[in-house]
Each structure stands twice: as structure tokens, then as C-alpha cells.
Amino acid sequence: MIHRGKGIGCMWYPIGFTAAANPSAATVKVNEDGTATLLTGTVETGQGSLTVLAQIAAEELGVSTDDIHVVSADTDATPMDTGAIASRTTYVTGNAIKLAAEHAKQILFEVAAPMLGVQPNQLEAIDRKIQVQYFPQRSLPIADVALQAQFVMGRPPIGSASYNPPTVGMDPETGQGKPFSTYVYATQCAEVEVDDETGEVDVLYMSAAHDCGTAINPMLVEGQIEGGISMGLGFALQEEMLFNDLGQQLNPNLTNYIMPTSLDMPEIDVDIVENFDPTGPFGAKGVGEPTAVPTAAAICNAIFDAVGVRITSLPATAEKVLMAIKDKRLSNQRALPAAE
Amino acid sequence: MVDETKLAEKQETVETLRKVDDDLRLPSVPERNFFPKEIDIAPARLQTPAIGQRATRPDGRLHGLGQTKYIDDMFFPGMLHAKIKRAGVAHAKIKSIDVSEAQKMPGVQATLIGSEIPVNSFGPSLQDQPLLADQVVRHAGDGIAAVAAVTEQQALDALEKIKVVYEELPPVFDPIEAMSEDAIKIHNNDSNIYASKTIIKGDIEQGFKDSDYIFERRFTTQMVEHVPMEPHASIAEWDANGRVTLHSSLGRITLGRADIARTLEMPINRIRIIATVVGGNFGGKNEITTEPIISLLSKKTGHPVKCVFTREDEFISSTTRHPFIMDYKTGVSKEGKILARKVRIVCDGGAYCSWTETTLGKASILSAGPYNVENLHVDAYAVYTTKTVTGAMRGFGAPQVCFAYESHMDDIAAELGIEPLEIRLMNAFNEGSSSPTGQVLESVVVSDSLIMATERFGWKEWQK
Numbered sequence: 191m192i193h194r195g196k197g198i199g200c201m202w203y204p205i206g207f208t209a210a211a212n213p214s215a216a217t218v219k220v221n222e223d224g225t226a227t228l229l230t231g232t233v234e235t236g237q238g239s240l241t242v243l244a245q246i247a248a249e250e251l252g253v254s255t256d257d258i259h260v261v262s263a264d265t266d267a268t269p270m271d272t273g274a275i276a277s278r279t280t281y282v283t284g285n286a287i288k289l290a291a292e293h294a295k296q297i298l299f300e301v302a303a304p305m306l307g308v309q310p311n312q313l314e315a316i317d318r319k320i321q322v323q324y325f326p327q328r329s330l331p332i333a334d335v336a337l338q339a340q341f342v343m344g345r346p347p348i349g350s351a352s353y354n355p356p357t358v359g360m361d362p363e364t365g366q367g368k369p370f371s372t373y374v375y376a377t378q379c380a381e382v383e384v385d386d387e388t389g390e391v392d393v394l395y396m397s398a399a400h401d402c403g404t405a406i407n408p409m410l411v412e413g414q415i416e417g418g419i420s421m422g423l424g425f426a427l428q429e430e431m432l433f434n435d436l437g438q439q440l441n442p443n444l445t446n447y448i449m450p451t452s453l454d455m456p457e458i459d460v461d462i463v464e465n466f467d468p469t470g471p472f473g474a475k476g477v478g479e480p481t482a483v484p485t486a487a488a489i490c491n492a493i494f495d496a497v498g499v500r501i502t503s504l505p506a507t508a509e510k511v512l513m514a515i516k517d518k519r520l521s522n523q524r525a526l527p528a529a530e
Numbered sequence: 531m532v533d534e535t536k537l538a539e540k541q542e543t544v545e546t547l548r549k550v551d552d553d554l555r556l557p558s559v560p561e562r563n564f565f566p567k568e569i570d571i572a573p574a575r576l577q578t579p580a581i582g583q584r585a586t587r588p589d590g591r592l593h594g595l596g597q598t599k600y601i602d603d604m605f606f607p608g609m610l611h612a613k614i615k616r617a618g619v620a621h622a623k624i625k626s627i628d629v630s631e632a633q634k635m636p637g638v639q640a641t642l643i644g645s646e647i648p649v650n651s652f653g654p655s656l657q658d659q660p661l662l663a664d665q666v667v668r669h670a671g672d673g674i675a676a677v678a679a680v681t682e683q684q685a686l687d688a689l690e691k692i693k694v695v696y697e698e699l700p701p702v703f704d705p706i707e708a709m710s711e712d713a714i715k716i717h718n719n720d721s722n723i724y725a726s727k728t729i730i731k732g733d734i735e736q737g738f739k740d741s742d743y744i745f746e747r748r749f750t751t752q753m754v755e756h757v758p759m760e761p762h763a764s765i766a767e768w769d770a771n772g773r774v775t776l777h778s779s780l781g782r783i784t785l786g787r788a789d790i791a792r793t794l795e796m797p798i799n800r801i802r803i804i805a806t807v808v809g810g811n812f813g814g815k816n817e818i819t820t821e822p823i824i825s826l827l828s829k830k831t832g833h834p835v836k837c838v839f840t841r842e843d844e845f846i847s848s849t850t851r852h853p854f855i856m857d858y859k860t861g862v863s864k865e866g867k868i869l870a871r872k873v874r875i876v877c878d879g880g881a882y883c884s885w886t887e888t889t890l891g892k893a894s895i896l897s898a899g900p901y902n903v904e905n906l907h908v909d910a911y912a913v914y915t916t917k918t919v920t921g922a923m924r925g926f927g928a929p930q931v932c933f934a935y936e937s938h939m940d941d942i943a944a945e946l947g948i949e950p951l952e953i954r955l956m957n958a959f960n961e962g963s964s965s966p967t968g969q970v971l972e973s974v975v976v977s978d979s980l981i982m983a984t985e986r987f988g989w990k991e992w993q994k
Contacts, residue, residue: 194994196987197940198950200980201932202900202959203925208891233781234589235811241587248580255585256575263805265787273782274808275816275922276888317578365729365894365908366968375900375959375976377983381992399982401975409584418924421812425929430752431850437620437701437916438670442845449757461982467973472581475973479813483928487936491950494940496994503750504933 195496293349389512422485737870741861760809893927
């Protein structure tokens with residue numbers, strides 16, 4: 191018989207390294223036409239980080255994402271970066287880029303101020319223009335200012351900066367301290383079907399609400415969450431590296447190491463919890479790792495809701511679930527009174 | 531006299547041969563690639579302000595058109611291919627490694643063993659892992675020797691000719707067993723426990739005394755692989771200035787470069803790492819693997835050397851997610867408020883430390899869950915076992931402890947007859963809550979995320 195169940199998984203997760211320095215540096219070079227080149231030492235590992243980082247630089251300079259070209263991951267050409275690890279790219283590298291773009295913008299402001307007859311601190315960069323705050327009609331195209339800066343004033347608008355999240359070391363005895371600058375929070379809910387004759391679990395639907403501070407690119411956040419759920423699903427139900435008595439792996443291949451495919455994926459609804467972290471670039475925190483954290487918990491709680499068995503050891507394979515159901519039936523059986 | 535007939539015949543043969551040759555000749559002009567040269571830029575990329583836009587990725591177009599160059603797509607003139615011999619035994623002393631037969635194999639240009647590497651160790655916190663094992667094998671996937679040959683197949687064939695003599699040592703696979711005092715010591719330390727973390731907050735004994743109910747449960751998790759679509763891959767080219775250029779799938783090039791410099795005893799500025807668009811990382815590409823090995827093979831041969839892991843290499847030799855054994859003991863009031871929690875985590879640390887310290891740290895800090903627990907005691911241990919290396923993987927210990935604390939939460943809710951959503955909302959962190967490490971938390975939205983996800987799910991209306 192098929193039983194349906196629902197389950198919650200709720201989590202928190204830190205951004206960046208545990209109480210250790212993990213700096214990033216960045217350089218932003220504004221070109222003569224107001225487009226810009228961003229140099230970063232982080233690596234695009236498929237998550238879309240370079241697009242998000244371009245958006246951060248673009249926002250600070252008041253230009254569009256497409257106006258920023260990103261040069262990344264060449265130790266001869268790009269500044270140091272602790273790397274694509276610990277969900278730190280948007281927050282740490284993003285903060286460094288925001289600061290670098292701010293420095294380049296400051297040069298543009300200093301060049302534009304006499305052109306507009308104001309002080310540099312009265313200017314803002316919006317919509318590809320350098321304009322006087324509260325007086326949008328008094329503005330110059332960013333291209334004109336950049337050209338003036340480079341070829342007339344001889345001040346190429348280039349900015350470099352670095353950022354390291356502030357942390358406080360942990361007491362070795364009690365662990366007390368401030369190991370991370372900030373955390374994100376999330377909840378995922380799962381709806382499952384469990385077949386009590388085979389132990390098979392089918393995840394039908396998942397809803398996910400993730401906090402990432404400001405979602406700099408909601409589409410990429412959604413992509414991360416959906417990808418994280420697929421990884422969490424494999425961790426919950428299917429994936430396991432098996433060893434023989436000699437310590438050799440039994441399934442080092444994708445034939446016998448079963449990963450979720452598109453057919454295993456449930457329907458997913460993604461929500462981004464509105465939040466703003468004042469320490470992040472434009473309020474952003476991060477989203478990479480947390481998306482894979484609560485999935486297994488939500489699925490196992492849904493199995494518990496469906497058939498009343500608690501899976502205490504992952505993965506919840508059909509064999510394990512069926513065994514647990516059988517054990518439960520045995521313990522529920524009451525001995526009949528002896529026949530007289 | 532010239533035999534006219536024979537001459538005619540001869541010419542005909544030459545013509546035929548020429549035709550055959552023409553048929554075989556590769557076209558000198560490559561086939562045209564049909565991809566749009568004039569591109570439509572997605573409107574979201576052109577909008578200001580840029581924040582909050584659903585901007586498409588420039589690399590997405592290249593992926594879609596098959597234009598992205600991963601390491602495996604890159605070729606350099608005269609490039610050789612490297613393969614690595616794996617131990618196959620879990621724990622052994624290496625008595626001898628003989629590569630002389632392998633060197634005689636067709637196409638083989640060079641071999642490398644661990645003792646030829648200037649500093650044969652690496653690791654982000656403890657440098658306890660050899661690039662190629664030269665004295666002791668600590669898990670079956672340990673590399674023993676590398677071969678560079680003209681083709682991948684020739685390199686693979688040559689691996690078969692490498693003779694290694696082992697003196698087998700008893701393996702230990704169970705972390706609890708490895709913790710005991712009389713267990714064989716995998717790294718010749720006093721103990722196999724190589725990292726531990728403690729978090730103490732409030733008064734745990736008092737917390738349990740004040741509790742109406744106490745729940746206890748052990749949870750365990752398994753070892754899993756990252757399985758990125760692109761396996762670990764790199765190309766090294768040693769040039770005449772003594773600089774080495776590496777194209778690599780590394781996810782953290784700055785620190786990777788320092789690690790490579792350390793193993794090769796070279797100044798950092800003689801090493802260049804260019805990371806391509808990496809085909810998936812998930813934590814598995816956070817440290818060097820074959821980069822120093824192929825650098826030295828390139829130095830020996832004067833040719834660029836490429837090494838791409840097979841899927842099997844990826845499973846048996848690269849890092850994996852730590853299996854955890856977690857003992858939870860939680861005291862709650864009859865209303866469902868958590869009053870005390872004691873957690874013990876034993877982390878199967880595999881053969882080498884890798885990113886275990888970070889994993890252990892995050893796991894112990896996060897192990898109480900996103901809940902206010904005034905009285906908390908967490909003890910966490912990482913233990914060497916003679917199994918595949920465990921390291922960084924998406925979540926650094928968080929998926930393991932989340933599985934435990936959330937399963938435990940539902941156990942408590944079921945026993946006390948409280949709705950799973952209610953018990954979570956009752957205990958959730960709020961703005962200004964104090965974390966297990968005593969940190970005042972800001973921008974906290976645990977309850978918001980609980981409400982949002984359950985509303986979207988239709989939690990309250992949902993029926994079986």
C-alpha cells in the first residue's frame with residue numbers, strides 16, 4: 191500500500207571560513223566608454239558567480255551587467271582570492287568588488303565634480319550617468335566622464351580593494367567566539383509516497399524558502415536551490431560509497447553508484463525569503479551550500495509521517511525503509527493468547 | 531627502349547594512389563562552426579540598476595553551443611598524457627616500487643614516484659597527505675606512481691608494468707574502533723583522533739534536571755562523492771625559463787598555487803594557474819591533486835602533460851563527504867521548549883586530514899540547529915581510518931547534523947503531540963538570539979523561512 195507523508199527540514203548555515211582569515215581582493219577598471227573590466231581571482235565552478243559579481247560591480251558604477259566584462263582565475267593576471275569555497279563568493283569577493291568599484295567611482299566623481307560645478311560627495315552614479323544627487327537633470331554620461339578622466343585629466347578610473355570578514359577566534363575550551371560574520375537560514379518541506387511492500391520512497395513535491403540576504407540574481411538563486419535539492423535527494427535516498435572487507439570501493443562508477451536523474455526529481459517551488467544583511471554587498475549573503483543541507487531531513491521526516499518509521503541511518507534506501515516497516519509491524523504484533 | 535604500356539600502367543597507379551591520398555587527406559579548412567555571430571543580449575543584462583535582475587550568464591551561451599573549453603578540450607603541440615597507479619590495498623608499508631619495465635613500454639616518456647617530489651606532502655590544515663605514497667599506503671586509492679606517455683592508452687598499459695612490493699598492515703575502517711587506544715595508529719601518532727572541537731554553553735546538567743522529558747537517539751550518515759560532471763583535470767607546461775603554467779580545474783587558485791610552490795620548492799611567482807570554467811566543484815576541487823606530479827613530468831619530458839581523472843579515479847582517490855556518527859540527547863519541557871542538548875559527533879576522517887578541521891568546526895557549531903538552546907555541550911572528534919579521503923563537500927558537515935537535529939526534532943514533536951511546525955517556531959532563533967558560540971545573531975529569518983516554505987507547501991491544509 192502507498193502511504194503519503196509530509197516533512198520539514200530547517201537549517202542555518204554560516205558564510206565564509208570558521209574564524210580564519212579568508213580575504214578576497216579585486217580590481218575594477220573603467221574603460222573610456224564607461225564599460226568596465228573586473229579582475230577577480232575566484233573561479234566560476236558552474237554556479238554563475240561571475241555573473242553575480244559583474245552585477246555587484248555594475249550596481250556600484252551605475253551601469254548594466256552587460257557593461258562589465260569579468261576576467262577571472264589566472265594567477266598571473268588576477269588578484270588573490272580565497273576561492274570558490276564555503277559559500278563565500280557573493281559575500282566576501284562581492285564585498286571586495288564593491289569596494290574596488292567604489293574606488294574607481296570616486297575618481298569619476300572627482301573628475302565630474304568640476305564639470306558639473308559641485309563637490310564629488312554630491313554626486314551619484316545611476317543609469318550610466320554621473321549625476322548630482324536630487325538633481326537628475328544635471329548629469330553627464332559616464333562615458334564622457336571616463337574619457338575626460340583618462341585622456342584629459344590623466345587619471346584612469348581604476349580601483350583595487352580587498353575584504354576579509356571580521357571574526358573573533360573561538361575559545362578552545364568552550365568554543366565561545368564569533369566564528370563567522372553572518373549566517374543564512376532556510377526551510378524545505380517534502381511530500382513523499384512510501385510503498386510499504388517494497389520500501390520505495392518517491393519524493394513528489396518540495397517547497398523551499400531560502401534566505402540569502404538580497405538576491406542579486408534571483409534566477410541563479412533558484413538554480414542553486416534546485417541543484418541543491420537534487421544533491422540532497424541523492425544524499426537522502428540513493429547515494430552511498432560502498433567498501434569491501436579489504437577497503438576497496440565496490441561501486442566507483444555511475445552504473446552502481448546511483449545518483450538522482452531528472453526522473454527522480456520532484457516538483458519544486460522556490461521562494462526567496464526577503465532579507466537584507468547590512469554587512470553584505472547590497473545586503474547579500476550567499477546561497478551555494480545551504481541549498482543541499484535540509485533536503486535529507488525533510489525527506490526522512492516525511493517518511494516518518496507516511497509510515498511511522500524513523501530512519502536513523504542515511505541513505506534511506508528501499509531495503510532500509512522496508513526493514514524498518516517490518517520491524518515496526520513485528521513490535522506492534524500482540525501475541526495471541528495460547529490456544530486452549 | 532621504354533615500355534609504353536608499363537609506363538602508362540605506372541602512371542595510372544600513381545594517379546590512383548594520389549586519389550586515395552586526396553580522399554584521406556584531412557580538410558585544410560576546418561568545418562564551419564554555425565553559431566550566431568550577431569547576438570541578442572538578454573534585456574535583463576542591459577537593465578539598470580543591475581541588482582535583482584535575472585541576468586543571463588555569458589558562459590551559458592558557450593555551454594549551450596558546445597563552445598566552452600574544458601581541460602579535456604584543450605590540446606597543446608606535443609602534449610603527453612599522464613595516468614596514476616593506485617595502491618589497491620588499504621594499509622601497507624611500501625617495500626619497493628619498480629618502474630623500469632613501465633619505462634620500456636611503447637610511448638612512455640617518463641615516470642614519477644613520490645620520492646622524486648621535493649616536498650611530498652600537502653593539505654590545507656595538516657600536511658599529512660603525500661602526492662604519491664612513497665612509504666605507507668593509507669587507503670586503496672592512494673597514488674603510487676605516475677606515467678606520462680604519448681597516448682592515454684599507452685600510459686594505462688604502462689601502469690600494469692609497475693611492480694610494487696607491499697608489507698600489508700592491518701586496516702581499520704570503523705571510526706569508533708579507530709578511536710580506541712589499542713587500535714593501529716594510521717599516522718604513527720599517539721591516537722587516530724586528529725582533531726576535536728568542544729562547545730560549552732550554559733549548564734548542561736542543570737538543563738537536563740529542569741527538563742520534563744529526555745530524548746536520546748543515534749544518527750549515522752554515509753560517505754558520498756561530489757560527482758562533478760567534469761572530473762579533476764589539469765595540464766602542465768614547464769617552459770625554458772623554469773616557469774610552469776597550469777591549466778587546472780582547481781576551485782581556489784591562489785592557495786593552490788602556494789601549495790604547488792611548497793611541494794615543488796619553487797618561488798610562487800614561477801607558477802601560473804589558469805582555471806578554466808570548472809564543470810562542477812561542490813568542494814571536491816578545493817585542493818591540489820595531480821598538479822605537482824604533472825609539472826614534474828613536464829619538466830622531465832619537456833612536453834606539456836595532461837592528466838584527466840577517470841570516473842573511477844574520481845571516486846577512489848578524490849575527497850568525499852565525511853560519514854558521521856552522531857549521538858543526540860535533548861531535554862525538553864512539557865510544552866516542547868528545548869532546555870538542554872548534548873551532542874557527540876564522531877567524524878570518519880578517512881586516510882588524511884584534508885578539510886576535516888573545517889568540517890568538524892562547522893558541524894559542531896551548527897549541530898544544535900537554528901534553535902535557542904541555552905544549555906549545550908558538543909564534543910566532536912575526527913578520526914583517521916584507512917578509507918578514501920574525506921574533505922570539503924557542499925555543506926561542510928551541515929547536511930549530516932541537519933539530518934540528525936531535524937529528525938530528532940520530529941521525534942520530540944511526535945512524542946509530545948506537538949505539530950512539527952509549531953515546535954520549530956517555538957524554539958527558532960530570533961533577531962538577537964545568542965548562537966552556540968555566544969555570537970549575537972543578526973538578520974535572522976528562521977521563522978520567516980518556516981512560514982514561507984510551509985505556506986507554499988500548503989502545510990496546514992495538506993491531507994494524507
